[in-house]
Amino acid sequence: MVILSVLPITLQQGLAYALVALGIALTFRVLAFPDLTVDGSFPLGGAVAARLIVEGVDPSLAVAAAVLAGFLAGCLTGVLNTRLKINSLLAGILMMTILYSVNLRIMGRANIQLLFRPTIFTFMENMEVVRYVPVIIFFFIVTVIAKALTDVFLHTEYGMALRATGDNETMIRALGVNTDNATVFGLGMSNALVALSGALVAQDQGFSDVGMGIGMIVAGLASIIIGEAMIKPRTVFRLTLAAVIGSIIYRFIISMGLRLGLAPTDLKMATGFMVILALGIPALKGAREGKIHLRGV
């Protein structure tokens, strides 16, 4: 019964945050670039969308602008790393920190309410069904499209060069690919997905908050670890599928935990422990290489 009761929220959040997991899979797994921009680009998506909606811009245009903002933020992290030669982790942390101020500037305050504003969910609220039904269907469609587009892109000539950049940089440079540009573009794509998620989540929950990105990377990593434990990411299709499925299962575990008495305040700690356990247990067991081989970690 408990399981059934958490199902709607699990699917709704799992699918909405699957876009973040996809983005993280793109950087950590495909590019082998541990990008921490995510904690800043997720609220950036929310901030841009919320501000524009409040200004009277059409919600779908606002989402498009949010995606573009996320893309630019990711590209900037890439530029910090490739042109200014700043360590990849630090480049992400710098960008995340800078985006905190940027997000406050964009919103003009710490949060924006969207409850009585028109959003892309407004027409669903007027339907004759429980709200979560169309919302889940909507997030399902968006996630499936994002996953499919990512899959297709990674099989194109340039997408393959991007994968090779994460796999063997020496080789793909010798084959004529400017890996700096590939890294910048890949980070842009990843953060565009993350900002899309931020823009949609903000409208779904009815507000955008400057703190809504905290812990997003760790949650995304947890999703990917869970997903890859179930689906071996031998191909691109399976890699992105693992991210989506992992995200849903992660949200299920979280919802169950909350239902069974986990304090919401302890949520991020619990997620952190999940990641530590998953990465740490193989090491403690004495395995030289972790069973869950997570590139970029």
Added chain:
Amino acid sequence: MAAQTLLLKGVTKIFNKGTQDEKRALDGIDLAVAEGDFITIIGSNGAGKSTLLNVIAGTYAPDEGQIAVGNQDVTKSPDYSMAHHIARVFQNPTMGTAGGMSIEENLCLAELRGKRRGLSWGVTRARRRRYREVLKVLDLGLEDRLKQAVSLLSGGQRQSLTLLMATLSLPKLLLLDEHTAALDPRTAEKVSHLTNTIVSQNKLTTLMVTHNMNQALCHGNRMIMLHQGRIQMDVQAEEKQKLTVSELIDKFGETLKDETLLSCEPAGAP
């Protein structure tokens, strides 16, 4: 005389410039490579062999001197823009292929060497058909494993694949950097044989660095020996044909204090 493919003028590369560890890896190298030349490069450890290839390929920019490919000055071109002219095979078999990607994807990456990569589908049906055909040349059964990850292949198979990849779209210049050194003797022999076949079939202009005197003598039409960043010897055509390993050792045993080189049995060139 055939057209010139590669020209080096006074190329110098200094590592750790201005520190106590300063090292002149290359010291005023002048080299003209004619079209169709197959040049073997020998020298002891630290002679500058690999540095020479890296400078030509644009991985390192030279501190002094000029490099030209065809009529084009490429002294300052970075490695990825040199890919248009140059294909490379590295010593380490894992370096020439992307292990996590499939055989056909690796071939496709290589086919597009130096070309624009757009948003059209990578491994198309037509390409797959072609890859299946060209892989048959290797006689390793790889044509039936197109979708398998390259990391599943042995070192020798990976190196053979890399060689094949280098020739999918023909380069002006092929650089081989001790590409058989990390393989066991039998596999090395096979890959070495394959190299000869591929180079002669496609009339590729080739520079091959090797540690093995025999290999240096059996392959190619010209041999240069590097020592302390300079070209110490340059033998061509007939003169090279007549040269034997023992003569080489007699002549340069002093400078070639290198176990790998000296341990090579003096069988002479066939």
